[in-house]
Amino acid sequence: MTTATDVNQPTLEHGAPAGRRLSLPVLMLIIAGGLALTSLVRIITGADGITNVSQMSTALQLAVPIGLAGLGGLWAERSGVINIGLEGMMILGTWFGAWAGFQWGPWTGIVVGIIGGALGGLVHAIVTVTFRVNHIVSGVAINILALGATRYLAPLAFEGHQGGTAKQSPPVESLGHFTVPGLSDALITLNNKGWFFVSDIAGLLGGLVTDVSWLTLIAIALIPATWWVLWRSPFGLRLRSCGENPIAAESLGVNVYKYKYIAVIISGGLAGLGGAFLSIVANPFYLEGQVSGRGFIGLAAMIFGNWMPGGLALGAGLFGYTDSLNLRGGSANVHALLLLGALLLLAGAIWLVIRKAYVKAGITLAIGGLVYAWYATTNEVPNQVVSATPYVITLVVLALSAQRLRMPRANGMAYKKGEGK
Structure with a gap:
């Protein structure tokens, strides 16, 4: 007989206990060791760009939409719904965000971008939860429909406006950036010293306080907020129980359909927020194709993080960093x-x-x-390798971390109300 504690018990697919999670001190020690090794490589190769403030600032900006997409995937999959449609929901967020942003301002664009992604999530919830269609099929369909819909709507909405074309929106007003005075300059100075480890720490911290968007702060705050809601509130316990054992959850009075719907709609909203970030903050306009696979990379970050917010944030940071190599001294940095x-x-x-x-x-x-x-035997790497680096890193990280992963037990399984009776 399944009890309430069974619903939350971390087990592997075949019933074996899941591997122990890394404690925070051990995780911090691993991160420090990796940074120390990176510092050593910087000194040996002379590639100072791999840990300077501008590189880290760019990496943070590129990590935010990936992290938001991954966070959306986390909400859906913790409720038992696989969300391959994150890419399409991000595309909806970019279009709706830019469409509302250039007319009524960037903050309105952010809100409408969230709504656009949430509409994609609602469609996914109806198809997978109510009609029990295969989750992968539904997600792929949403990706295709979102791309087709935005290509159809873009000429109707943007042509005829100054700066707008069939593939690009008019520019959106900036949300604004902030730099912590004094602290940013001190960290930049320390980073430029080139000292072992200390300068690299300064570069990492400097990227967090230099030219940061206000939306970046909101995105970062969503990481601990998600952890608290899902792991420290009764609402989160019920939602996660739907992803672990929906039949047991139903027997305890949980409305499984309701929690799955809420989770998938929030998932779409977070992906839409990531898309709006791309079309309002990263670039002040919508551009066809600007999502460029970030929804899938966000899904990879979520898997790398073992369906946990903290691990997801580390994965998004890693993928954002490798993506930033395309923009700043790519060939030399990738060679190092x-x-x-x-x-x-x-x-x-x-x-x-x-x-x-x-x-x-x-x-x-x-x-x-x-x-x-x-x-x-080489002094640089081809530009094609630099462009492919984020995707190669995604595959390598997933391959290396696959053995320690444990997704929610009922993830992707069709559920029909009353099955437990």
Whole structure:
């Protein structure tokens, strides 16, 4: 018999206990170690751009829409609904946000962008929850419909306005940026010293207080807010129970349909907010194709984070950072990161030897040797490699983290009211 505690019990698909989560001190130690290794690579290669303030500031801006899309996926999948349609909901957010933004101001655009994404979420909820259509099929359909709908609407809404074309909206007024006076200048100065580790910490922190959008602050605040709502409130417990065992949740009086609908609509709204960020903050206009796969990368960040807000934020930061390499000194920085990759693979091989996984250690070491050979025999990498770096990193991270992941047990499963009776 399933009890209330079973609903929230972390188990693997076959009933084995899930792996222990990293404690906060251990996680911080790992992050510090990674930053120290990056600092060492910066000193060896002379690629100061990999941790300077402008690089980190750009990475933060690029991480925000990815993080918002991932956060939307987290809400949906914690309720048991797979949301492959995040890309389409972001596309709706970009169009609706820019359409309302250039007419009535950027904050109105933000609100309307959220509504646009939420409408996509509502459609996904109706199709998957009420009609129990396969979640993947519904999500793919939403992606296609969103792209088609915005291509149809853009000429009708934007042509004839100054700066507007069939593929681009008129410019939207800026939300504004802020820089923490004094602190930003001090961190930039310290970053420019080039000291080991200290300057890299200064670059990371400087990116958080230099030219930051007000919407970025809201997006960052949504991470702990989501954690508190889903893991510290009765509402969150009921919602997560729908994703773990909806039949048991129904037997305890939870309206499963209602919570799934709420979660998927919020999911769409968050993805729409990410889209509005792209068309109002990242670029002050809508441009066809500007989402460019960020909805899928956000989904990857959520999976990398093991369906937890904190891990999702780290994943979004990683993918945002690699994406920023396209904009600032891409070839030189990616070439320097080849050395970092080789060192990380060496560390991974040593760890596997300690765990007596000798075959895996040998394979990892061989790959690390190839990466180091690439670094040692070249002075730069092709621009095509730089452009592909975010997507390659996405695949590598998912491949390496796959064994420790545990999604909600009822994620993607069709549910019919009354099944538990």
